[in-house]
Amino acid sequence: KAGVTQTPRYLIKTRGQQVTLSCSPISGHRSVSWYQQTPGQGLQFLFEYFSETQRNKGNFPGRFSGRQFSNSRSEMNVSTLELGDSALYLCASSWTSGSGTGELFFGEGSRLTVL
Amino acid sequence: KQEVTQIPAALSVPEGENLVLNCSFTDSAIYNLQWFRQDPGKGLTSLLLIQSSQREQTSGRLNASLDKSSGRSTLYIAASQPGDSATYLCAVESGNTPLVFGKGTRLSVIA
Numbered sequence: 379k380a381g382v383t384q385t386p387r388y389l390i391k392t393r394g395q396q397v398t399l400s401c402s403p404i405s406g407h408r409s410v411s412w413y414q415q416t417p418g419q420g421l422q423f424l425f426e427y428f429s430e431t432q433r434n435k436g437n438f439p440g441r442f443s444g445r446q447f448s449n450s451r452s453e454m455n456v457s458t459l460e461l462g463d464s465a466l467y468l469c470a471s472s473w474t475s476g477s478g479t480g481e482l483f484f485g486e487g488s489r490l491t492v493l
Numbered sequence: 494k495q496e497v498t499q500i501p502a503a504l505s506v507p508e509g510e511n512l513v514l515n516c517s518f519t520d521s522a523i524y525n526l527q528w529f530r531q532d533p534g535k536g537l538t539s540l541l542l543i544q545s546s547q548r549e550q551t552s553g554r555l556n557a558s559l560d561k562s563s564g565r566s567t568l569y570i571a572a573s574q575p576g577d578s579a580t581y582l583c584a585v586e587s588g589n590t591p592l593v594f595g596k597g598t599r600l601s602v603i604a
Binding site for chain 1: 525527529534535536537538539542582584589590591592593594595596597
């Protein structure tokens with residue numbers, strides 16, 4: 379059974395550009411969550427999608443957005459990139475959402491560097 | 494607001510030693526607690542998931558315990574090996590909020 383797949387694994391952008399990251403969850407999983415990981419802040423929750431609906435959103439500016447498609451694949455977009463957006467972006471999937479989501483499975487992450 | 498703390502932040506032990514990693518959380522009304530392992534530059538690998546109704550879970554050389562009333566969980570690693578070197582994170586799910594992670598414990602097992 380394939381795990382969570384994230385693309386691209388590495389990317390370099392310059393300030394002001396925008397970026398789109400993709401996540402394919404484990405087959406059958408309908409919940410996809412996104413996290414930003416930096417050395418200083420650790421893992422911070424961005425948003426969660428379940429059946430194409432955003433269920434939760436973290437405390438990030440509106441430059442960060444996401445969506446989920448009918449096949450449960452998800453994308454996140456960051457517009458007008460800033461240096462502080464450099465981070466490892468992790469996607470996680472689970473079978474369900476809310477009230478004890480259960481075990482969460484993570485992808486390898488997308489390493490974004492903003493110059 | 495749920496807060497998760499992991500102590501120590503870093504730990505170095507000789508190969509073969511048994512060790513305990515600690516995780517504490519402020520709100521005891523949790524659904525579950527999950528332990529993860531992260532290798533440098535990689536994603537998170539799920540190690541153990543403990544439901545709120547459970548006291549412990551075991552997988553191979555790993556044993557995780559949960560004491561909700563005191564807001565604590567421990568991850569016990571038996572007979573540590575150099576391959577166990579990684580950062581270990583605990584995360585708590587409570588209410589209608591997403592997982593809250595600790596900052597992790599960076600473990601080095603010296604051969």
